[in-house]
Amino acid sequence: MRSTAQIKSHPIHPILVAFPIAFFTGTLLFDVLAMLSDKPNFRDGFSVTAYYMSIAGMIGAVLAAIAGFIDYLYTVPPESSAKTRATKHGLLNTTTLILFFIAWLLKRGEHNSYYLITGLELVGFVIMLFAGWLGGTLVYRNQIGVDPRYANAGKWKEERIHTSDKEIEVANTDELKLNQMKLLHINGKRIVLAKTENNYVAFDDRCTHRGGSLAGGAMICGTVQCPWHGSHFDVTTGAVKAGPAKENIATYPVNERGGKVYIVL
Ligand code: FES
Incomplete structure (x- = not known):
């Protein structure tokens, strides 16, 4: 069924999710590099990159969540297996956002621990992968956001x-x-x-x-x-x-x- 948050039938949520996925993945990678690096200059560079990637990821996640929540409310059929799946998808992604936010707050403190920060991000990353898998099922199997055309029957109304x-x-x-x-x-x-x-x-x-x-x-x-x-x-x-x-x-x-x-x- 056609997405509610869409531009000319193109759902906005799948367009936006690429950003938090890319930036949160980058955040984790650069924090791992910072943790492994023994050169202070490199370590600081990796940490700063991860810090700003984390901000970009959180902004992207909030924007994606807004579009996704509109579709959750108005597009995903109520009392359906897709609604249950979409609820899990949203809660897991919210958990990812919270974990990266906590990790980001820890980086701002004076006594931050690379192990704790990277651990939180790793957990958030794994949860994000699972949530993404559910999101794929919502699109490719449940056809949420798909605007069907068939048998010359005209556009979605x-x-x-x-x-x-x-x-x-x-x-x-x-x-x-x-x-x-x-x-x-x-x-x-x-x-x-x-x-x-x-x-x-x-x-x-x-x-x-x-x-x-x-x-x-x-x-x-x-x-x-x-x-x-x-x-x-x-x-x-x-x-x-x-x-x-x-x-x-x-x-x-x-x-x-x-x-x-x-x-x-
Ligand atoms: S939900 Fe319609 S056939 Fe399964």
Whole structure:
């Protein structure tokens, strides 16, 4: 599903994470060199380089975290395996940031210990590697931030609606092409509006297997396929047509009148 923090469909978080990864790695390397060096001039040079790399890494990490947190809140499907994975990813990266920050504070003190500082950075580096692995899974398997195109069905569509109405206007009747979907956030609830050969339909965005976003899948001939493990659902009845999902998805009444499409909740 398309990232919320994006520029022309390019997610900002993966662009920014390269900076803390590079600078924190550099920080550790230069502090190791400083620790191993027996020449005071070299040692001081390595230490100063590591000190400023650490600052750059922390700034990059905070910026990456802001973009990542926006996607965590608004893009990663709620109550899904990806949400659990994204929570671990965020907490581990926060731990890395804290460890490098503590190491940086220690460097500012008068009696700093190379062993303690480098040890903290090494632990932070290893945690960062594991967090990065989880981040890769979120992108390459869970497709967080992927903007899908399929079957001439047009670009990703998404809208947030806050209302107390029971019948909610969600689109113009000519807004979607055949087999195109639109992800709606109605008072925080994720619902997919889709156009079939016969009419408009609405169904829960959440796959009943592990919570994949159906809006990020593919729809054809009245069937939507989950992008994570391939479950098929009938978009009119919500019935499972193929597993691994076993439970049906919820569907919602849709009315069309006066050139507008309405969902009844
Ligand atoms: S989450 Fe597994 S098939 Fe949808």
